[in-house]
Amino acid sequence: MKWIPLWMHQLSSPPTFYRFASVLRPWCIALALILTAVGLYGGLVTAPADYQQGDAFRIIYIHVPSAEMSLFIYGVMAVAGFIAVVWRLKLAESVAMQSAPIGAAFTFITLVTGSIWGYPTWGTWWTWDARLTSELVLLFLYLGVIGLYHAFEDRRQGARAAAFLVLVGVINLPIVHYSVQWWHTLHQGTTVRLFGPSKMEADMLWPLLVMMLASKFYWAASLCGRVRTDLLSLESGKQWVRALAEREGR
Amino acid sequence: MNPKRKRRLIIVLLVIAAAAVAISLTVFALQQNMNYLYSPTEIDAGKAPPHHQFRLGGVVKEHSVVRDGHSLKVQFTVTDRFHDMPVVYTGILPDLFREGQSVIVTGHMDGHHFVGTEVLAKHDETYMPKEVADAIRKAQAAGRADPKHMAHPKGGS
Numbered sequence: 001m002k003w004i005p006l007w008m009h010q011l012s013s014p015p016t017f018y019r020f021a022s023v024l025r026p027w028c029i030a031l032a033l034i035l036t037a038v039g040l041y042g043g044l045v046t047a048p049a050d051y052q053q054g055d056a057f058r059i060i061y062i063h064v065p066s067a068e069m070s071l072f073i074y075g076v077m078a079v080a081g082f083i084a085v086v087w088r089l090k091l092a093e094s095v096a097m098q099s100a101p102i103g104a105a106f107t108f109i110t111l112v113t114g115s116i117w118g119y120p121t122w123g124t125w126w127t128w129d130a131r132l133t134s135e136l137v138l139l140f141l142y143l144g145v146i147g148l149y150h151a152f153e154d155r156r157q158g159a160r161a162a163a164f165l166v167l168v169g170v171i172n173l174p175i176v177h178y179s180v181q182w183w184h185t186l187h188q189g190t191t192v193r194l195f196g197p198s199k200m201e202a203d204m205l206w207p208l209l210v211m212m213l214a215s216k217f218y219w220a221a222s223l224c225g226r227v228r229t230d231l232l233s234l235e236s237g238k239q240w241v242r243a244l245a246e247r248e249g250r
Numbered sequence: 251m252n253p254k255r256k257r258r259l260i261i262v263l264l265v266i267a268a269a270a271v272a273i274s275l276t277v278f279a280l281q282q283n284m285n286y287l288y289s290p291t292e293i294d295a296g297k298a299p300p301h302h303q304f305r306l307g308g309v310v311k312e313h314s315v316v317r318d319g320h321s322l323k324v325q326f327t328v329t330d331r332f333h334d335m336p337v338v339y340t341g342i343l344p345d346l347f348r349e350g351q352s353v354i355v356t357g358h359m360d361g362h363h364f365v366g367t368e369v370l371a372k373h374d375e376t377y378m379p380k381e382v383a384d385a386i387r388k389a390q391a392a393g394r395a396d397p398k399h400m401a402h403p404k405g406g407s
Binding site: 123 | 255258259262265266269270273277286287288289307343344345346347354368369370371372373374375376377378379380381382383384
């Protein structure tokens with residue numbers, strides 16, 4: 001099993017990851033586009049209207065995938081941040097810091113679509129229940145990480161400091177996820193379940209799962225692009241970047 | 251693992267553990283305030299603040315909604331199937347407000363009545379087409395009422 005650490009070690013070197021990300025990115029974009037088209041068609045056209053909310057429930061096809069991504073990306077950021085703090089791996093620092101704006105965007109979409117959904121169904125745009133509040137805290141954590149990263153003169157030092165904040169903020173993830181079980185909230189419980197049956201008819205569920213998959217590919221594509229650019233500027237004096245620039249320049 | 255990395259690893263784990271402990275303690279200390287709403291049973295047990303505004307949560311009891319013909323005044327009973335709480339409210343109700351639906355009413359106690367200032371409708375995490383919902387309702391009406399389908403404000407249903 002010695003090849004796994006070796007492979008990881010090779011992939012974590014910036015030039016190798018740069019090439020890997022360049023190959024991966026177009027595929028991820030293509031898959032994200034196709035899956036989004038299929039998922040939206042399924043969600044907006046073929047899925048039947050809900051017995052209580054009618055067509056208003058269809059915003060779930062944006063709201064739930066972005067909510068799931070807001071937690072998922074924070075988790076990835078935390079793992080990368082952990083590696084960055086302990087092993088000082090340049091790629092891990094880059095992945096953690098470049099994840100933050102994508103995660104912040106998904107969190108923002110979650111809050112906005114939730115608000116738009118809340119007004120016609122619950123009767124209010126916003127309420128301070130545990131789920132909504134902890135999701136708002138998640139947005140502030142993302143913004144704090146982005147801010148802290150940019151507050152340092154030295155980018156690698158900034159990345160490590162911000163990674164520390166990411167790790168402290170990990171405590172918020174179980175709070176967001178379990179808030180609807182631990183406390184009385186206006187927000188309903190979890191519909192899509194990893195374990196046990198989901199609380200949704202199959203006709204309505206499959207487009208949601210497709211959209212959740214599509215958002216993963218979008219995230220992968222976006223992260224590949226961002227990390228690639230970041231590595232180029234971090235390693236701008238290095239031989240491989242100069243070679244690349246010469247090759248591209250011709 | 252070299253000693254430098256090992257030290258960093260231990261520091262990181264300690265910081266995370268300390269943050270987890272601090273936040274858990276805060277959350278437990280605020281448990282009372284973290285509760286978004288009180289059920290009629292909790293009000294009956296005297297857990298709700300008697301003179302302050304708070305939120306009442308439960309199901310609108312079947313056949314309890316009485317609308318005033320001349321104004322927006324409406325009377326209904328909120329129940330958690332153990333205790334009932336009569337509510338008076340004047341204003342526009344959300345679309346999902348109906349008998350058997352979970353609602354959250356903001357307001358205060360006035361004697362044995364609850365005077366609402368805002369009514370929010372809660373919906374559960376179940377989504378299905380109308381035909382399926384009708385079929386379930388028919389099956390229940392046929393006398394095979396499943397207690398699991400009975401809405402209950404606790405447990406986020």
